[in-house]
Amino acid sequence: MRRGAALRLSIALALAACGRAPGAPGAADIVFHGATVITMDEELPTADAVAIAGEHIVGVGSLADLRSLVGPETQLVDVSGTTIIPGINETHIHVRDLGFEQRTAVNLQPARNVADVQRLLRERLAELEREGRLGGWRYPPTGQVGPWLFGLAWTQDRLEERRMADRRELDAVSRDVPISLDRIYNGIAVNTRVFELLGIDFDNPATYPDWFRRDPPDFEAGDIIFRDPDTGLPNGVFMGTKAPLLVAPVIPEKTFEQTVESLVLGLEYLASLGITAVVEAGSRMGEVTRQYQAAYTAGRLPIRAVLYDGWYRSGDPDGIGDPARIRERLGALGFNNLGDHRFRVRGAKSSEDGGLGARSATVSAPYLPVPGDPLGARNRGMLREPDLARRSEQLRVLAEFGWELHVHAIGDVAIRRVVDIYKVLMDSIHAVRPDADLRWSIIHAYLPDEPGTSVIRDLADYGIIAAINPANLYYEGDSFVRNVGPERMTRHTPFRTFLEAGIRMASGSDYPNNSPDPWAGIYAMMTREIETSGEVHGPEQRIPFLDALRTFTLNGAYLTYDEDVRGSLEPGKLADLVVVDANLLEGAPAEILEMASRVLVTMVGGEIVYRRPDSEF
Numbered sequence: 136m137r138r139g140a141a142l143r144l145s146i147a148l149a150l151a152a153c154g155r156a157p158g159a160p161g162a163a164d165i166v167f168h169g170a171t172v173i174t175m176d177e178e179l180p181t182a183d184a185v186a187i188a189g190e191h192i193v194g195v196g197s198l199a200d201l202r203s204l205v206g207p208e209t210q211l212v213d214v215s216g217t218t219i220i221p222g223i224n225e226t227h228i229h230v231r232d233l234g235f236e237q238r239t240a241v242n243l244q245p246a247r248n249v250a251d252v253q254r255l256l257r258e259r260l261a262e263l264e265r266e267g268r269l270g271g272w273r274y275p276p277t278g279q280v281g282p283w284l285f286g287l288a289w290t291q292d293r294l295e296e297r298r299m300a301d302r303r304e305l306d307a308v309s310r311d312v313p314i315s316l317d318r319i320y321n322g323i324a325v326n327t328r329v330f331e332l333l334g335i336d337f338d339n340p341a342t343y344p345d346w347f348r349r350d351p352p353d354f355e356a357g358d359i360i361f362r363d364p365d366t367g368l369p370n371g372v373f374m375g376t377k378a379p380l381l382v383a384p385v386i387p388e389k390t391f392e393q394t395v396e397s398l399v400l401g402l403e404y405l406a407s408l409g410i411t412a413v414v415e416a417g418s419r420m421g422e423v424t425r426q427y428q429a430a431y432t433a434g435r436l437p438i439r440a441v442l443y444d445g446w447y448r449s450g451d452p453d454g455i456g457d458p459a460r461i462r463e464r465l466g467a468l469g470f471n472n473l474g475d476h477r478f479r480v481r482g483a484k485s486s487e488d489g490g491l492g493a494r495s496a497t498v499s500a501p502y503l504p505v506p507g508d509p510l511g512a513r514n515r516g517m518l519r520e521p522d523l524a525r526r527s528e529q530l531r532v533l534a535e536f537g538w539e540l541h542v543h544a545i546g547d548v549a550i551r552r553v554v555d556i557y558k559v560l561m562d563s564i565h566a567v568r569p570d571a572d573l574r575w576s577i578i579h580a581y582l583p584d585e586p587g588t589s590v591i592r593d594l595a596d597y598g599i600i601a602a603i604n605p606a607n608l609y610y611e612g613d614s615f616v617r618n619v620g621p622e623r624m625t626r627h628t629p630f631r632t633f634l635e636a637g638i639r640m641a642s643g644s645d646y647p648n649n650s651p652d653p654w655a656g657i658y659a660m661m662t663r664e665i666e667t668s669g670e671v672h673g674p675e676q677r678i679p680f681l682d683a684l685r686t687f688t689l690n691g692a693y694l695t696y697d698e699d700v701r702g703s704l705e706p707g708k709l710a711d712l713v714v715v716d717a718n719l720l721e722g723a724p725a726e727i728l729e730m731a732s733r734v735l736v737t738m739v740g741g742e743i744v745y746r747r748p749d750s751e752f
């Protein structure tokens with residue numbers, strides 16, 4: 136990949152190019168030329184020019200091929216040295232906190248040790264104080280308004296200490312401002328001020344709740360209250376599904392307006408990475424739908440979004456589990472696919488198990504024992520709905536109302552279980568409607584090919600999509616290795632196996648569980664490298680750049696039934712594209728990791744939604 140190939144702009148009036156009058160039908164508004172165009176169109180895989188009129192692509196080929204599309208008003212833009220790719224379709228993300236993270240919270244992913252955590256928090260605290268943006272948060276129990284410092288995206292596995300900063304270390308950042316830091320998945324760390332808001336005084340045992348000395352009896356696999364070794368009292372770090380809820384009641388919630396603002400800012404940030412469409416994986420019972428709708432109605436959605444409606448299980452804040460109530464709700468909703476190419480609600484998401492880093496994904500061979508896991512070598516994770524008949528019924532009701540099914544399943548046992556339910560449902564639908572086009576997916580699909588539970592054959596036969604998060608391997612691989620060992624890691628998200636079996640992979644980041652940078656996902660597919668250790672597990676599962684890119688473009692469009700209108704660069708499709716300051720067909724994989732900063736232009740429907748500030752464009 137050649138570096139520094141500056142974008143050369145030449146708005147050239149094409150003098151007498153083909154004698155068309157201004158605005159003549161068929162003339163393009165803009166023609167990018169001189170680039171390496173990667174189309175994802177099998178009939179014309181590469182080209183060097185793309186012509187756009189209105190919101191559509193009207194021509195792809197060489198500049199000479201496109202001459203007839205150049206009118207007097209056509210902008211001819213010389214983008215020599217760059218690569219143009221179809222806009223990236225990010226197929227699994229929860230955008231809502233992204234703008235908030237950019238502006239207000241602290242992203243702790245870069246931290247390598249506890250001192251880094253403290254430094255990042257101090258820096259943001261100082262910035263927010265300086266700009267007068269620290270306060271204004273309403274504390275739920277009292278209604279009192281005050282400051283709060285939020286953080287997110289930490290995991291102890293990325294820190295040298297292999298543990299998260301405890302309350303005293305956070306007190307060293309601030310004893311007065313409450314601090315709450317969300318783990319990438321299922322966890323929270325808080326300072327002493329948060330305990331005080333809960334009415335707890337460490338010096339006064341009379342204020343201790345029941346869980347202060349002993350774990351609650353309803354804890355599940357992965358639930359941990361980390362405790363001070365000397366006193367046995369909570370040290371401020373909580374992990375699992377239930378443990379973090381113990382401190383949740385005092386954490387401020389954003390106002391609706393703040394959430395919409397965060398969403399829009401987040402989508403703008405995604406555009407800067409080259410993303411032109413997202414699948415928002417879960418409505419949280421309508422909460423997220425309302426945010427998108429507000430942004431859409433105000434004309435503020437910079438990129439496209441398809442939103443999955445969400446159901447999990449009883450008692451989960453994200454959903455309901457009773458099949459009769461699901462039926463009632465779907466009946467009242469009255470639609471299963473509504474919207475347009477900018478924003479659509481389609482498909483339903485639910486979850487089968489937990490996570491591999493959190494040791495709650497359901498696996499056939501137990502997790503390797505680690506200190507702090509009360510289940511020790513017996514831990515095989517948990518199922519969100521252990522009752523198979525009830526689980527099958529939940530999914531059957533969704534399918535009956537016409538919703539496509541997208542189920543989070545990470546451990547091999549959970550994946551096997553979902554695929555078995557899918558097969559029965561798909562067979563029954565196809566018995567009545569043989570041509571039904573069912574694009575259901577397994578979300579995450581980390582361990583699909585374990586001995587005794589492999590679903591590879593079934594995914595291929597039933598056309599079930601693997602909706603994967605390749606960058607998790609890069610960012611979180613070390614914790615996976617510790618939990619399942621190097622042998623199983625060789626089969627973690629087996630890219631090559633999927634590809635050779637003819638299974639469609641559609642890639643997403645699962646932000647906020649990982650960085651939303653799609654280029655890290657492409658890099659992970661090409662290298663299978665783990666960021667922190669540099670280790671490579673399962674090198675035979677690597678796949679080439681173009682195959683990786685397809686999972687982030689055309690296959691993503693296919694997942695949401697949009698492959699006829701986007702996902703590749705072909706005449707007639709929406710002009711969703713990215714101009715990258717590099718030649719992506721040359722150069723070392725390592726350069727892929729820099730591509731987020733080398734996106735020059737992102738275009739959605741012919742409109743430029745991101746332009747790198749220093750680009751001449």
Ligand SMILES: [Zn+2]
Nearest residue numbers: 227229416645
């Ligand atoms: Zn997710």
